[in-house]
Every structure is written in C-alpha cells, then in structure tokens.
Amino acid sequence: MTSAEGNDAVTEDEFREILxxxxxxxxxxxxxxxxxxxxxxxxxxxxxxRAKAMGLFGYALPPEWGGLGLNLAQDVELALEFGYTTLALRSLFGTNNGIAGQVLVGYGTDQQKQRWLADIASGSVVASFALTEEGAGSDPASLRTAAARDGDDWVIDGQKRFITNAPVADLFVVFARTAPDRIAVFLVPARTPGVEVGPKDRKMGQEGAWTAEVRFQNVRVGEDALVGGSEDVGYRAAMSSLARGRVHIAALAVGAAQRALDESVAYAAGATQGGTAIGEFQLVQAMLADMQTGVMAGRALVRDAARLWVSEEDRRVAPSVAKLYCTEMAGKVADLAVQVHGGTGYMRDVTVERIYRDVRLLRLYEGTSEIQRLIIGGGLVRAAQRAR
Incomplete structure (x- = not known):
C-alpha cells in the first residue's frame, strides 16, 4: 500500500501560503x-x-498525479477553514481527496492510478464513494450489493443510498460482495450501462451538497475495474478510508463550531435587551464560555488525532475519538448559538440557524456516534487483552 501521508512534498512555508x-x-x-x-x-x-484552479480537488493526493500531496495533519488545517462556511463547499471535492481518492492512492493498481488519479486531482473527474446502502451504512459488513464473475468480466447488482455527489459523479468507487465473507471494490464509470442515479435527496440541511440513490442493474465491468486487482482489499480499503475521513470530518465540525461561536460573540456584543448588550449578562457569557471551551478542546483533539495518523501510531481509536467528540461538540455549540441569538436564531437566512441544521449530519455519516463508541470501547478492551 502506498500513501502520501509522510511525504515532504510541501514545505512549511508553502503550506502556510496554501492555508x-x-x-x-x-x-x-x-x-x-x-x-x-x-x-x-x-x-x-x-x-x-476557482476551487479547481486552486488545486482543492486534489490537495490530499500525491504530487505525481497532480495533487498537492498534503498529509492528514495539513488536511485538517484546511478542513478547519472549509467548515467555517457552508459545508456544500467541502462536499465539492471532499470525496476526491478523501474516501474515494484515498482508496485509489492506497489500494489501486499502477494502471488504475494512471487512468484516474490525475483527472480526480484536477477536478475533471468527480469521484463518489458508493458504500452505504439500506441496512449497511456504518457497518459495511452487512453489504448486499453483489458482484459476480461472468467470463472475464464482473457483473454488479445492487442499490446504494445517500451517495455524495452522485448526481454529478463521473466515477463511482463501488463496494460489492463477491462471496459471503468477501467485499471487493470496483471502479465504475457513471455512464456504464445499467448505472442509474436517482433524484437529488431532500435533506434537513447542507443545501448545495448533493446526495442521491444509485442503482446498479446488471452493470458489466472488466477485470481492470477491480481495485488492487484483488477481491481481498475491499473491506480493508473501506475501513482505512473511513478512519482517515473521520479525522477530516472532526476538523470540519470544529470549523463550523468556530463560525457559530464567532457569530454568537458578535451578536451578543451588539444586540441589546433593556438597553444593555446581552453579552454583558452572565448567563449569556456562560454559554459563550462553554462554546469556546468546546471549540478549543476540539481543535487540539483533531490536530492530535491527525498527528497520530501521520505517524501511524493510532489509525483506529484516535480517529473515532476525534469524530465522536468534535461532531457532538459542534451540535452542542450550534444549539447554544441559536439560544444566544434567541428568536432571531430560529429564523431562516440567519447563519447559526443554517449551521444548526448542517452540523446535525456530521454525527451520522462516516460512522455514527454510536459506532464510534463501539470502536473506541472495543479497541481499548482488545488492547488491554493483548497486553496481558
């Protein structure tokens, strides 16, 4: 497996300018x-x-394929900025750099990398990560989409849901069961006969970040579509990509929480009640204090989790810890932000109202908070058992 995580492609000064x-x-x-x-x-x-011109569709992909080659510690610094605005921005290029692109970087054959990575890094190809389906979201082991051999080809049948960028995707990175105990990954161009994308989902929030169902009906692909040329890499690819993505999502959550905090401080300093700025009321200050504490703790945690990923000290428990804490924290901060704004915070077109809806999804995708707790708790117990 190859990785861009430890490279020195970008100097500290260069990264400072990128940031x-x-x-x-x-x-x-x-x-x-x-x-x-x-x-x-x-x-x-x-x-x-403009995002394409800045290299944002490939910032976490290796330079040899036209990416910027940022490692995860650098990735999260950008994600803190992406989270500060509508999460639809990050959705444009998140899967190219993250869960879809990293499958190719880590597990693709040389031929597959040559065929796809440069176009993914430039943004001329939008890649979608087609894993989730009904009954198999946070637990990929429950996948029902199947791929069967037919001569030299593979035939894929199944249905995925909540697939980010599906309506505009050029390439689907599809997870399918090839045997009762085996999950493989296939590269399926969106225009392959039998691929059908449903209408855009209507979601609670994150307007502009498109998701949809994707159906695969007798979709025929060649042997060269099998990622890594092996049926054995699929589950590992899914788990590795999701774990890395969890640190990125945690950083997004911190960025959104920082925005909610900044909006709340500005509102509290200017809005008045009975001629007094509400920020002078101690109970409002207490809410702001709790928000600030959560944001600072989350920022430190996500940077530490990214460092542990890059050093390969912890690529399982720490990502789940970061995602669990930071996404839950963002929800609490967004709720407090609405409270600080009072009735104004409940109105559409008010920033904290949008943030309140947007961040709710962060606790669900790439593994729910409940799944993160199972990973953390189970990991701690197994580590103690191995040490006995």
Whole structure:
C-alpha cells in the first residue's frame, strides 16, 4: 500500500501560503454567497472553477498525479477553514481527496492510478464513494450489493443510498460482495450501462451538497475495474478510508463550531435587551464560555488525532475519538448559538440557524456516534487483552 501521508512534498512555508489562500477564498469569496448557495441548492460554477484552479480537488493526493500531496495533519488545517462556511463547499471535492481518492492512492493498481488519479486531482473527474446502502451504512459488513464473475468480466447488482455527489459523479468507487465473507471494490464509470442515479435527496440541511440513490442493474465491468486487482482489499480499503475521513470530518465540525461561536460573540456584543448588550449578562457569557471551551478542546483533539495518523501510531481509536467528540461538540455549540441569538436564531437566512441544521449530519455519516463508541470501547478492551 502506498500513501502520501509522510511525504515532504510541501514545505512549511508553502503550506502556510496554501492555508492563507484557502482562508481568503473561504472568507472573502464563499461566505458572502452562502445564502445564494442555500437558496439555489447548488454551488455556483465560478466557485467550483476557482476551487479547481486552486488545486482543492486534489490537495490530499500525491504530487505525481497532480495533487498537492498534503498529509492528514495539513488536511485538517484546511478542513478547519472549509467548515467555517457552508459545508456544500467541502462536499465539492471532499470525496476526491478523501474516501474515494484515498482508496485509489492506497489500494489501486499502477494502471488504475494512471487512468484516474490525475483527472480526480484536477477536478475533471468527480469521484463518489458508493458504500452505504439500506441496512449497511456504518457497518459495511452487512453489504448486499453483489458482484459476480461472468467470463472475464464482473457483473454488479445492487442499490446504494445517500451517495455524495452522485448526481454529478463521473466515477463511482463501488463496494460489492463477491462471496459471503468477501467485499471487493470496483471502479465504475457513471455512464456504464445499467448505472442509474436517482433524484437529488431532500435533506434537513447542507443545501448545495448533493446526495442521491444509485442503482446498479446488471452493470458489466472488466477485470481492470477491480481495485488492487484483488477481491481481498475491499473491506480493508473501506475501513482505512473511513478512519482517515473521520479525522477530516472532526476538523470540519470544529470549523463550523468556530463560525457559530464567532457569530454568537458578535451578536451578543451588539444586540441589546433593556438597553444593555446581552453579552454583558452572565448567563449569556456562560454559554459563550462553554462554546469556546468546546471549540478549543476540539481543535487540539483533531490536530492530535491527525498527528497520530501521520505517524501511524493510532489509525483506529484516535480517529473515532476525534469524530465522536468534535461532531457532538459542534451540535452542542450550534444549539447554544441559536439560544444566544434567541428568536432571531430560529429564523431562516440567519447563519447559526443554517449551521444548526448542517452540523446535525456530521454525527451520522462516516460512522455514527454510536459506532464510534463501539470502536473506541472495543479497541481499548482488545488492547488491554493483548497486553496481558
């Protein structure tokens, strides 16, 4: 397995500039258009084009394929910025850099990397991670989508749901069962006969971040579509990609919580009740204090989890700890932000109302909070048993 996690492709000075440009893009170019994105349920083309030009569709992919080669410790610094605005922005390129792209980086054959990674890194190909299905979301072991050999080909049948970027995807990274005890991964171009994408899902929040069902009916692909050229890599690829993605999602949550906090502090400093700024009331200050504490703790935790991933000291428990704490924290901070705003916070087109809806999903995808607790608790027990 190969990885870009430990490379020195980007110097500290270069990364500082990448981070500064990303922050400027988010704060000056995307923030002013958040209402437009929400109202139209789409990210405008000029924002997409600018993200491509900045290299954001491939920032975590290796330089040899046109990516920036950022490791996870650097990735989370960008994710803290992406989380500060509508999460639809990150959704544009999240799977290219994350759970879809990393499957190819870590497990693809040389031929598969040559065929796809440069286009994924440039944004000319949008990759979707087709794992989740009814009855098999947080637990990939329950997959029912099947792939069967037919001569030199594979034939895939099944249905996926909640697939990010499915309506605009060019490539689906599809997980399918090839035997009762085996899950494989296949690269399926979106225009392959038998691939059918359903209408966009109507969600509670995250307008502009498109998801949909995807059906595979007698979809025929060649042997070269089998990731890694082996049926044995699928489950490992899923678990590794999801674990890495959990640290990224944790950082997004911290970014969103920081935005909710900033909006609340600004509101508390200016809004008055009985001629007194509400920020001078001790109970409002207490809410702000709890928000600040959660944000600072989450930022430290996600940076530590990323460091442990890059050093390969912990690629299982720490990602789940970070995702569990940071996504739960973001929900609490968003709730407090609405409370600080009072009735104003319940109104549409108010930033904290959008954040309240957007961050709710973070506790569900790439493994629910309940699954994270099982991973953490089980990991601790097994480590103690091995040490006996």
């Amino acid at each position: 500064a440009q990303t922050r400027k893009f988010v704060r000056e170019f995307v923030l002013p258009r958040e209402r437009e994105i929400a109202a139209n349920d789409r990210v405008p083309d000029d924002i997409v084009d």
